[in-house]
Amino acid sequence: MDERKRDIQGVGLSLLNRFAGSEVVDKLGLRKPAEKALYQASKASFGAASMARRRFKSVSQRLRPERMERAGDGGDLFDLTPSDEQAMMQEAARRFAEEVLRPAAHDAEAHAEPSKDVWSAAHELGLAMMAVPEALGGAGAERSAVTSGLVAEQLGWGDPGQACALLAPVGVAHALACWGDAAQQDRYLRAFAEDTPPDAALALLEPAAAFDAAHPGCRAERQGNNWIVTGEKALVPLGPFADLLIVGADCEGLGPRLLLVETRDERVLQTPEPGMGLRAASLGRVQLHGVVLGDDAVLGDADSYAQAIDLARLAWCSLAVGCAQAVLDLVGPYVTERQAFGEPIAYRQGVAFTVADMAIEVDAMRLMTWRALARHDAGLEFHREAVLAHRYCAEHAMQLGSDGVQMLGGHGFVTEYPVERWYRDLRALGIMEGGLLA
Amino acid sequence: MIRLEEPRKFRPLVNQAHQVAAEIFRPISRKYDRAEHAYPKELDMLAALLDGLNAGNSQAGAGVGGVSRSADGDAEGVRNGSNMNIVLAFTELCWGDVGLALSLPRQGLGNAAIVAVANEEQKQRFAGCWAGMAITEPGAGSDSAAIKTTATRDGDDYVINGEKIYITAGGRCDHVVVWASLDLKVGRPAIKSFVVPKGTPGMDLVRLDHKMGIRASDTATIRFSDCRVPAANLLGSPEIDTSKGFGGVMQTFDNTRPLVAAMAVGVSRAALERSRELLAEAGIETGYSTDRWRQTAAAAELTALEAEWEAARLLTLRAAWMADNGQPNSLQASMAKAKAGRIGTRITLRCAELCGALGYGEDELLEKWARDSKILDIFEGTQQIQLLIVARRVLGLTSSQLK
Numbered sequence A: 001m002d003e004r005k006r007d008i009q010g011v012g013l014s015l016l017n018r019f020a021g022s023e024v025v026d027k028l029g030l031r032k033p034a035e036k037a038l039y040q041a042s043k044a045s046f047g048a049a050s051m052a053r054r055r056f057k058s059v060s061q062r063l064r065p066e067r068m069e070r071a072g073d074g075g076d077l078f079d080l081t082p083s084d085e086q087a088m089m090q091e092a093a094r095r096f097a098e099e100v101l102r103p104a105a106h107d108a109e110a111h112a113e114p115s116k117d118v119w120s121a122a123h124e125l126g127l128a129m130m131a132v133p134e135a136l137g138g139a140g141a142e143r144s145a146v147t148s149g150l151v152a153e154q155l156g157w158g159d160p161g162q163a164c165a166l167l168a169p170v171g172v173a174h175a176l177a178c179w180g181d182a183a184q185q186d187r188y189l190r191a192f193a194e195d196t197p198p199d200a201a202l203a204l205l206e207p208a209a210a211f212d213a214a215h216p217g218c219r220a221e222r223q224g225n226n227w228i229v230t231g232e233k234a235l236v237p238l239g240p241f242a243d244l245l246i247v248g249a250d251c252e253g254l255g256p257r258l259l260l261v262e263t264r265d266e267r268v269l270q271t272p273e274p275g276m277g278l279r280a281a282s283l284g285r286v287q288l289h290g291v292v293l294g295d296d297a298v299l300g301d302a303d304s305y306a307q308a309i310d311l312a313r314l315a316w317c318s319l320a321v322g323c324a325q326a327v328l329d330l331v332g333p334y335v336t337e338r339q340a341f342g343e344p345i346a347y348r349q350g351v352a353f354t355v356a357d358m359a360i361e362v363d364a365m366r367l368m369t370w371r372a373l374a375r376h377d378a379g380l381e382f383h384r385e386a387v388l389a390h391r392y393c394a395e396h397a398m399q400l401g402s403d404g405v406q407m408l409g410g411h412g413f414v415t416e417y418p419v420e421r422w423y424r425d426l427r428a429l430g431i432m433e434g435g436l437l438a
Numbered sequence B: 001m002i003r004l005e006e007p008r009k010f011r012p013l014v015n016q017a018h019q020v021a022a023e024i025f026r027p028i029s030r031k032y033d034r035a036e037h038a039y040p041k042e043l044d045m046l047a048a049l050l051d052g053l054n055a056g057n058s059q060a061g062a063g064v065g066g067v068s069r070s071a072d073g074d075a076e077g078v079r080n081g082s083n084m085n086i087v088l089a090f091t092e093l094c095w096g097d098v099g100l101a102l103s104l105p106r107q108g109l110g111n112a113a114i115v116a117v118a119n120e121e122q123k124q125r126f127a128g129c130w131a132g133m134a135i136t137e138p139g140a141g142s143d144s145a146a147i148k149t150t151a152t153r154d155g156d157d158y159v160i161n162g163e164k165i166y167i168t169a170g171g172r173c174d175h176v177v178v179w180a181s182l183d184l185k186v187g188r189p190a191i192k193s194f195v196v197p198k199g200t201p202g203m204d205l206v207r208l209d210h211k212m213g214i215r216a217s218d219t220a221t222i223r224f225s226d227c228r229v230p231a232a233n234l235l236g237s238p239e240i241d242t243s244k245g246f247g248g249v250m251q252t253f254d255n256t257r258p259l260v261a262a263m264a265v266g267v268s269r270a271a272l273e274r275s276r277e278l279l280a281e282a283g284i285e286t287g288y289s290t291d292r293w294r295q296t297a298a299a300a301e302l303t304a305l306e307a308e309w310e311a312a313r314l315l316t317l318r319a320a321w322m323a324d325n326g327q328p329n330s331l332q333a334s335m336a337k338a339k340a341g342r343i344g345t346r347i348t349l350r351c352a353e354l355c356g357a358l359g360y361g362e363d364e365l366l367e368k369w370a371r372d373s374k375i376l377d378i379f380e381g382t383q384q385i386q387l388l389i390v391a392r393r394v395l396g397l398t399s400s401q402l403k
């Protein structure tokens, strides 16, 4: 392709554009209120580094970390029936998605975060509690990535943006429960069982094209007994105000590791980074300017890092399965009602076959994701299955999102229906690394 | 409890099928691709082996006779039974060779039909037969309700007239299950199936077709001219029940479609595996890297294909699992067939392309697999027919609304 350089006309246009984007325009009240709210929200968060962040306190001197048993796989049979407990969680998450997330989705997107009511309803649902072992004040009895996935699927059906915000701290709790040592669990994991759990997220993605999560650009250099961490993390859920982050960094002499970073540190700069979709998730950019950490900040080992990538992807797959199902659930009735050329558009194969493909692919995505998650719970290798599920969901979830808009035509493109939002949300698949953890 | 692994209890059987595929099918695969219409005599020995397997396996057979809705009243708990068993076995066999798998004596699609709809007396009488399935006619394929072959009651017999084409194993089998209409004016409810023994007067083998792939499997045209069969050979009810529609004869498809899907899963796995080896020989590393964008294009493509393959495999296992657990699975069987049918061709064709001259030439089997796989997206209901079934179910439409 020809490279085109900016000419004099371009310079003029650029100036004009800068003027149009200036605050003057806002002052004149030319922008739509929602846009303005967003702008102001981001303005406020810019100064956030100086705002009070949560302090984490170590309470007791525990000797050993609390580990929950993996849920297992119930034996030898191929089976697609959730356990009774899983079915209950699924049902509860479904009702929450229907009654809380769906009605709030539009406003949460406009305000770039879930409302207080949604947060407290989610708390009642006990999402974070379930991730904390009983001995640390939580309600978690066993570790099941399948259960996490089933819940994420339902929340994704409700609204992927809010789901992402609500599930980000849960993912951090899972990571601490799986890989934290006694001191780390004591200091951080307990907090997730409290009335107001910390805002927290797993920060792996970086702002680079063709980013490879297995090779983070963020670096931790050894200095005496300390690690000096420098780098930048992108599209972190709750990023502008998270209290606690698990950051992926290449540790000198060790390789990639997960590092616990308290954002009270003034060398952590958190800013909003709104994207194409998932706007309710308060996505943010996090810069680490020489953050000093001790060895006690290192969470788990090389294997934990690799598993975190896979489990994060599987959480995204689950979210996408739910969202894709939502698209199908909306498109089906729409095409049987919508009339064109004297009959419902569903009577035409061009439409009906598209819907058939959507139905096939959403089921396939679900089965692929379930398989990987269930292998995790059974203590089997699940990297291959996670890679394949992720590859598959990235491809087909986006196609589904695109077909969803297509089946509604112009009505799909305007914000009257949520399909355009789902289209934008689903593009996150294949891009997001970290953020969540199943 | 959610678990999507193949049950360990089927491993001996799957392994046995794999040994057959690797040690018997593969070495003669090219030979019978070239010698179209020659009977693969190696299969006789195999048939004996399979019969032994069937007899020794209380789960029901390893063969197509095993496909049926779970009948025992085992209400407690989940079952992995004969449907899954046979899906797994056919995946392995077709990893070896689809054409040879379709030529296994006594494992015809007609056998599956007999198991699905025959009464006890008929099951006994036709036990151990090798039955082909004759639905398609020169003027009616996908639209199987439009068949013109008739069966007219005459005393204790039916008299069959018509021409059937594309009968798999039609030249080699000893019985044919024929779809014929008791009354052309009535349409679907009048269509019944009849078991016709070979050698019945008025039944003529007209020709064997030459094909692009699965050449080891014979595909026959049979003409029926005043062919007389006992009324007791009619499968299912002889009544023309207009309220029941097409149900009776169509039932078999719920069980055989996952089987055809399994065939596609098997042949495409062969292509994926061989491509991985040939790419390795060319110094191209393939694997399950988390990094999608910095791999070679060939490695990334292979992963994408394997993901499609895995999806088809799981959809197929789901359909079989549902059948084993007595759950209605028409929708899921068609989903599996649609997905596996199309990825079968996509994967085998792409693998041929990935392997370049090795993929196209006859030294390797890749080009053959790319020819063989195509039929799996056509018979037992084409891709489009599966999508029609899926769409009608999902959208709640009738066949007159969505044609």
Ligand SMILES: Cc1cc2nc3c(=O)[nH]c(=O)nc-3n(C[C@H](O)[C@H](O)[C@H](O)COP(=O)(O)OP(=O)(O)OC[C@H]3O[C@@H](n4cnc5c(N)ncnc54)[C@H](O)[C@@H]3O)c2cc1C
Binding pocket: A349, B109, B132, B133, B134, B135, B136, B140, B141, B142, B143, B165, B166, B167, B168, B169, B211, B214, B219, B375, B378, B379, B380, B381, B382, B383, B384, B385, B388, B403
């Ligand atoms: C090797 C081989 C083995 C076979 N074995 C058997 C066997 O054992 N027994 C048997 O009975 N038959 C057998 N068949 C026949 C096979 O099942 C039919 O070929 C198949 O059902 C398609 O029918 P057709 O060839 O008449 O195609 P057509 O029905 O003419 O279809 C042509 C094209 O139109 C599409 N089409 C048709 N109707 C629709 C629609 N409503 N909407 C959208 N698209 C549509 C089809 O998908 C296809 O792409 C075999 C065929 C082959 C080649």
